[in-house]
Amino acid sequence: MIGNTATLIDGKAIAAGMRKDVAARAAELSDKGWSPKLVSLSVGDVAAAELYVRNQQKSAESAGVEFEARNYPSETSLEQLTGIIQGLNADPRVNGIIIQRPLPDHIPVKTLQKLVHPLKDVEGMHPASIGNIVYNDLALGPCTAVAAVEILKTLPLDMEGLNVTVIGHSEIVGKPIAFLLMGLGATVTVCHHMTRSVAMHSRAADAVFVAVGKPGLVTGEMLKPGCAVIDIGINRVDGKTVGDADFESCSQVAGWITPVPGGVGPVTVATLMSNAVLATEMQMNHYRDAYARSEFD
Structure with a gap:
């Protein structure tokens, strides 16, 4: 598919919208002390x-x-x-x-x-926070994984039955992404360093997530035309920050792609702030319940 240029996913705009929502909730909490x-x-x-x-x-x-x-x-x-x-x-x-x-x-x-x-685990890294994802009970999730899935949800794709390939299976990014997507009804394949043909899986996918830390790992010829590419990699090459996807070739084939920087990064930080507000709400309710009980004991 020559000449097609993917739509850039603007992580900064998504993050700005999230921060606005977080600020309103934070102000409400402040009013309650x-x-x-x-x-x-x-x-x-x-x-x-x-x-x-x-x-x-x-x-x-x-x-x-x-x-x-x-x-x-x-x-x-x-x-x-x-x-x-x-x-x-x-x-x-x-x-x-x-x-x-x-x-x-x-x-x-x-x-x-x-x-x-666990109630103060705004990064979503506590074993209890990670474990809850398996039960599709997402309270405070790992920020990068949650942010990457949130970005996919902004696209006009039906999550139910969506074929997704996740490249990279780390405990805090790849695995949680797979569980979050399964919770939304997607069909998920997870590739890692022992996968025999990553390209075979990625070419069949409507969306590809990559989080390995290898610049240029995913190229355009590994993609299905019109798919979404969510690039979570952050690498320094010749003084520049680049992702795990070869942006040049991938943007010629994909329908949507996240830039690096300016894609998943800003949404990850906004997710951290969202988790901070959610954690505060949970703690407020926890204290309220504890003291309500003690009054009537």
Whole structure:
């Protein structure tokens, strides 16, 4: 299909719409004395996470969510961080906890994610949050996975029976995307490094999600004409940020494609803010129920 150019999916516009909705809900919560507040934790060299923290801070401000960035020295022990997270879990003024990656080698990220209370897990990384997706019970889902599926939902495609190929099966992106899509009625194929012919699966798909971290992995000849391409990859090549899809060739075949940057990224940050407000609502109701019970005990 020569000459066809895919419609660019504007992640920034989708994110702006989400932030507007989040700001209205945050204002409502503030009126009830529950102003949403996020605390971001980074450990050691902050340069790698700095851009993410800055984007989160900006997005939080525009969504009416308070944002506090805390940085701890690289020699901070797991015991100390455990105490810090437990303190934040117990603080009713803090509604969400974000653990910035990368972490120093002596701090296992999964251990920290398990320490965050599920009601404050705005990143959707706690095993309970991930597990709920299997039951199609999405409260606080992993932000990137939720954002990628939200983007697909903005397109004029019928989710029921839609053939989707997900390339990449990580615990926090690929697998949750597959479960979220199955919950919407899609037929999902998941490809990974042991898949014999990724192209065979991707050519049959009405929508292709790719999240592997390999620039140019998906090319136009691997796509069905008119399909949707949701590119979640973030790679640096010759000083430029590119995705996992070869944009040039894919945009000649696909019907819709997310740019990198400006596609999934902004929607992921907006999803984090949406989770912050949802977490605050859940905590408010939780406290209300707890105190309502104690009054009549």
